[in-house]
Amino acid sequence: MKRYVILALALVVSASFLTAGAAKKDKKKKVEAVVEAPAPVNLVSASDSLSYAAGMSMTNGLMPFLKQQFNFNEAYMDDFIEGFKLFMQSKDDPKAKARQAGQQIAQMVCDRMLPGAVKDFEASNDSINAEVFNEGFLAALKNDTTHFQQQQAEKYFYEAREAAVKAKTEAMKKVGADFLAENAKKEGVKTTASGLQYKVITQGTGAIPTATDDVKVNYEGRLIDGKVFDSSYKRGEPNTFKANQVIKGWTEALTMMPVGSKWELYIPYDLAYGERGAGNDIKPYETLIFTVELLDIVTPKKEEAPAANKTATTAKKPATAAKKVVKKKK
Numbered sequence: 001m002k003r004y005v006i007l008a009l010a011l012v013v014s015a016s017f018l019t020a021g022a023a024k025k026d027k028k029k030k031v032e033a034v035v036e037a038p039a040p041v042n043l044v045s046a047s048d049s050l051s052y053a054a055g056m057s058m059t060n061g062l063m064p065f066l067k068q069q070f071n072f073n074e075a076y077m078d079d080f081i082e083g084f085k086l087f088m089q090s091k092d093d094p095k096a097k098a099r100q101a102g103q104q105i106a107q108m109v110c111d112r113m114l115p116g117a118v119k120d121f122e123a124s125n126d127s128i129n130a131e132v133f134n135e136g137f138l139a140a141l142k143n144d145t146t147h148f149q150q151q152q153a154e155k156y157f158y159e160a161r162e163a164a165v166k167a168k169t170e171a172m173k174k175v176g177a178d179f180l181a182e183n184a185k186k187e188g189v190k191t192t193a194s195g196l197q198y199k200v201i202t203q204g205t206g207a208i209p210t211a212t213d214d215v216k217v218n219y220e221g222r223l224i225d226g227k228v229f230d231s232s233y234k235r236g237e238p239n240t241f242k243a244n245q246v247i248k249g250w251t252e253a254l255t256m257m258p259v260g261s262k263w264e265l266y267i268p269y270d271l272a273y274g275e276r277g278a279g280n281d282i283k284p285y286e287t288l289i290f291t292v293e294l295l296d297i298v299t300p301k302k303e304e305a306p307a308a309n310k311t312a313t314t315a316k317k318p319a320t321a322a323k324k325v326v327k328k329k330k
């Protein structure tokens with residue numbers, strides 16, 4: 001902010017010199033247009049200083065926010081400042097408010113609505129054209145029924161989207177099913193009744209956990225294209241959890257693995273994250289590959305019972321009562 005105040009001052013000074021020089025060179029020429037330079041900011045009271053400092057303080061963290069939310073380029077700072085000033089000058093104007101609302105909705109269309117619609121039709125023979133999408137959006141706002149009534153448009157779109165999503169679902173299922181069918185033919189790969197596939201890399205000799213046991217494991221999760229989406233090895237720390245508190249494919253495998261084993265698991269979508277997927281990497285109906293190393297069965301530590309008190313009366317009190325101060329009767 002200080003930089004722009006200094007810049008304003010510099011513009012005022014330079015403008016005065018240029019005007020004086022021009023007057024000396026040609027006093028007869030008329031000035032056709034006068035561009036007023038911004039007036040310097042004078043802080044003449046404590047309130048002024050406080051207000052100015054408050055304004056500067058409020059910009060802390062603004063630049064990272066602008067870059068993240070608006071993909072802002074600092075080279076266009078002058079344009080940003082112009083937009084800021086225009087908004088402040090017209091913030092109470094109903095027309096200006098309407099334009100600003102339009103810009104915000106346009107941003108939502110560009111960032112969320114349009115990309116979402118395009119994604120829905122990725123596996124379809126049809127596709128979404130951005131320019132025509134925008135024309136349809138505006139037609140609805142203007143009640144233009146040249147091509148569709150509102151309800152007709154919604155019915156047409158939702159039916160088409162449902163068909164596209166179904167086609168995408170079937171395509172994802174087929175990719176996973178084809179992978180598992182080929183994988184089942186590989187040496188050392190075994191398939192269980194549920195459809196889980198596994199390959200023993202190292203067979204341990206320890207105990208086999210039950211579904212309710214806490215287990216300590218190292219693992220790496222991959223998509224069938226080889227992309228790693230999670231790894232305790234990379235974090236440098238094993239994970240501990242109950243064997244039945246993970247995806248079904250893991251629970252089934254862990255309750256077959258002796259401690260010390262290292263297996264590779266090939267998990268169909270219905271034994272993994274199903275039709276919803278998980279996070280940004282695991283899409284709906286995704287078949288997953290895990291390398292799982294069972295390090296130990298962890299026995300939860302038992303909580304120590306509170307020490308017995310001397311009298312039967314205090315022994316019956318809960319543990320928290322031990323923290324209370326009991327006054328003796330006089």
